[in-house]
Amino acid sequence: MIRAQRRRHLWWWLLLGPLILVGFAVGLSVRPSASATTARPGATPTQEASP
Amino acid sequence: MRDAFYVGYLRMPKRLRAFVTTVVVVLLLGAGAVALVATTQQPAPGDGTWDLSEKIKVTGTLTTEPYAMLTVPGKPGAPPRQFLLVTMGKVGGAGLDLPATDDAVSITGYPIARGAAGTVLLTVESPEDDVAVSGKPVIARDPVPVALGTATLDGEIVDPKCYFGAMKPGQGKVHKACATLCIQGGIPPMFVTTDADGAPAYYLLVDEQGHGLRGEALHALLPFVADPVRLTGQRERVGDLLRLRIDPRMIERR
Amino acid sequence: MTHAYRAVQWNKHKRTYDALIAVGVVLFIALFVVVGLLQHEGDHAAHPVTLILRATSTCAITLLTIVLAIGPLARLSPRFNPLLYNRRHLGVSTFLVALVHGGLATFWYHGFGVVDPVTSVFTTNANYLPAEGQRWQSWLHGFPYQPLGVFALIILFLMAATSHDFWLKNLSPRVWKNLHTLVYLAYGLIVMHVTLGFLQDDVSVVYAGLLGGSAAVIVVLHVVAGVRENIKEGQDGIANTEWVAVAKIDDLEDAHGKVVCLKNHERIAVFRHGDKVSAVSNVCAHQNGPLGEGRIIDGCITCPWHGYQYRPEDGQSPPPYTETIPTYRVRVEGRDILVNPEALPPGTAVEPALIHETVGEAGDA
Structure with a gap:
């Protein structure tokens, strides 16, 4: 049934669409560059202990 | 057909042709803009180089601890220089089967250098051709930690x-x-x-x-x-x- | 069509379409690589292989975004149909560009080492599960993103390999369509491949903005097109009695059709051709295209998607083609067109209903 297929299409996107967008947003939020520090020169605070 | 009905194997109606041409031009320009923005926003990857055009020759003392390295006397007043030895692939110097000798060794290899750090590594293409035991006594001692x-x-x-x-x-x-x-x-x-x-x-x-x-x-x-x-x-x-x-x-x- | 399979049944439109794809892809990659090389001087330039990897990935995603946008755009406005006509060539191009990216990345990042490159893609970063005591953010940041790309590439390969009408026919349109629906999954995998890959190293908003923005557009387009169609179906849904009045004769222009939605039935396409009215299934036997949005050309109902044709009186493609679609009994009462919603077997001949023009209509005289 084409109508069923078309409706499945819509369900796919109602389900998959938000999933993709949420996955993307969560993935972005865990970037170390977005929160902490990186190893790139000049970006890393160094905790020194005394010799 | 007089109206804008489209069939792939027939001539496209005029009004539709104008619309489709506009869409195609917008798509091509849009894609070009994406390419330009994406390529110009790339961060600089640093000034490292692996010069594969010319080998340099370095003479010093071979050590395998902690890793395969060649130690060369530094300039007057400077500490001895150390070159990490690696192969052309993703294999370290231990894979080169370097000679166990206390004598001075000359190694020719492609230098890998980055900015102020200078040359840090030598890539050795062929241990037979690029590693030569000179037979002369040690020219650089293991530096003191x-x-x-x-x-x-x-x-x-x-x-x-x-x-x-x-x-x-x-x-x-x-x-x-x-x-x-x-x-x-x-x-x-x-x-x-x-x-x-x-x-x-x-x-x-x-x-x-x-x-x-x-x-x-x-x-x-x-x-x-x-x-x-x-x-x-x-x-x-x-x-x-x-x-x-x-x-x-x-x-x-x- | 079914008559004989050739690699591609070329026509002028397909040639133009493919030439545009080829020129677009080559220009895109060349622009990306050349400008990328010029951007940072001397020792500061990125490695050319890195640039090619980035150019092909950006190009493949751009192509896929266009491929995915065409479907809902064509459902929202038939003026986008010419882009739909040869969409599979755009899809195959997407696969080929993605294949260059995947192959080169496997060779470059996983080759030359102590592990077989293909194995390495799956095993060298083995942080699939969080380590003991690891924060979930740290785990997700380190998650192996390469396999996501591999699975997406496998889906694109299956689609490209079965893109020919030969497979459409042999797998049946239904199985074929379902297989090709996997592209949505591939799209999700690719978004996550980039998000958990390149974007983890990136600090600018540009790449995140491009990817997130295009993903949002794709999702919204599909949902809007789907919801709009659902609403249309709900409004037009006519109760299912034995004979149903589906349209007025005056609403039907000559050589045009009308899509009729009956509750719990497939859609029906009602066509007027001269003084005759016929009804057939709205579903094209080729790729389920909406026949009711087509036209009658050379006496045949012509599908708006790929130009497949059927005779209105028996739902059969004219020889030498062999496609058939279900037909419906139809009659005219006064100015009303009535259809019997019981579908007849594909290719069943049905006498068209005749329109007897009455003299004295407004405008005549």
């Missing part, structure tokens, strides 16, 4: 071959698998961090006794390669290279 105290440092474990110039960029998540393979293949693990002044600082990673990381110790380190990590260990200066003595089981993620 200078202890610099313990420190906790934030940074990234890299493979120096890629980081200093073989890959650009040779760090970060995208490069993680390559760096892991390199270190697994015996290229010495290096730690990139910044010193108190914000300048880049590089530490060769060794175990708590100062030996190269191999076997189980190396495997404990591999999952942390290229990730943001925090290392605690004894710092020391050996020749012109810094080393950090660590317990690879104690690496922290940030």
Whole structure:
């Protein structure tokens, strides 16, 4: 049934669409560059202990 | 047909043709804009180089501990220079089957250099052709380690071959698998961090006794390669290279 | 069509379409690589292989975004149908560009080492599960992103390999359509491949903005097109009695059709051709295209998607083609067109209903 297929299409996107967008947003939020520090020169605070 | 009905194998109606042409032009210009923006926003990958046009020849003393290295006397007043020896692939100097000798050795290889750090590695193409035992006595002694105290440092474990110039960029998540393979293949693990002044600082990673990381110790380190990590260990200066003595089981993620 | 399979049944439109794709892809990659090389001087330039990897990935995602936008756009306005006509060539191009990216990345990042490159793609970063005591953010940041790309590439390969009408026919349109629906999954995998890969190293908002923005557009387009169609179906839904009045004769222009939605039935396409009215299934036997949005050309109902044709009186493609679609009994009462919603077997001949024009209509005289 084409109508069923078309409706499945819509369900796919109602389900998959938000999933993709949420996955993307969560993935972005865990970037170390977005929160902490990186190893790139000049970006890393160094905790020194005394010799 | 007079109206805008479209059939692929017939001539396209005029009004439809104008619309489709507009859409195609917008798509092509849009794609061009995406390419331009995406390419110009790429961050600079650093000034590392792997000069494959000309080999340089360096004469010094071979050591295999902690890793395969060639030690060369420094300029007057400067510490001895140390070159890490690696192969053309993702395999460290141990794979070169270097001669066990205390005599001076000349090595010709392609230099890998990055900015102020200068040449840090030599890539040896063929041990037969590019490694020559001169038969002369030792010209550079093993430098004496200078202890610099313990420190906790934030940074990234890299493979120096890629980081200093073989890959650009040779760090970060995208490069993680390559760096892991390199270190697994015996290229010495290096730690990139910044010193108190914000300048880049590089530490060769060794175990708590100062030996190269191999076997189980190396495997404990591999999952942390290229990730943001925090290392605690004894710092020391050996020749012109810094080393950090660590317990690879104690690496922290940030 | 079914008559004989050739690699591609070329026509002028397909040639133009493919030439535009080829020129677009080559220009895109060349622009990216050349400008990328010029951007940072001397020793500061990125490695050319890195640039090619980035150019092909950006190009493949751009192509896929266009491929995915065409479907809902064509459902929102038939003026986009010419882009739909040869969309599969755009899809195959997407696969080829993605294949260059995947192959080169495997060779470059996983080759030359102590592990077989293909194995390495799956095993060198083995942080699939969080380590003991690891924060979930740190785990997700380090998650192996390469396999996500591999699975997406496998889906694109299956689609490209079965893109020919030969497979459409042999797998049946239904199975084929379902297989090709996997492209949505591939799209999700690719978004996560980039998010958990390149974007983890990136600090600018540009790349995140491009990817997130295009993903949002794709999702919204599909949902809007789907919801709009659902609403249309609900409004038009005519109760299912034996004979149903589906349209007025005066609403039907000559050579045009009308799509009729009956509750719990497939859609029906009602066509007027001269003084005759016929009803057939709205579903094209080729790729389920909406026949009711087509026209009658050379006496045949012509699908708006790929130009497949059927005779209105028996739902059969004219020889030498062999496609058939279900037909419906139809009659005219006064100015009303009535259809019997019971579908007849594909290819069943039905006498068209005749329109007897009455003299004295407004405008006549």
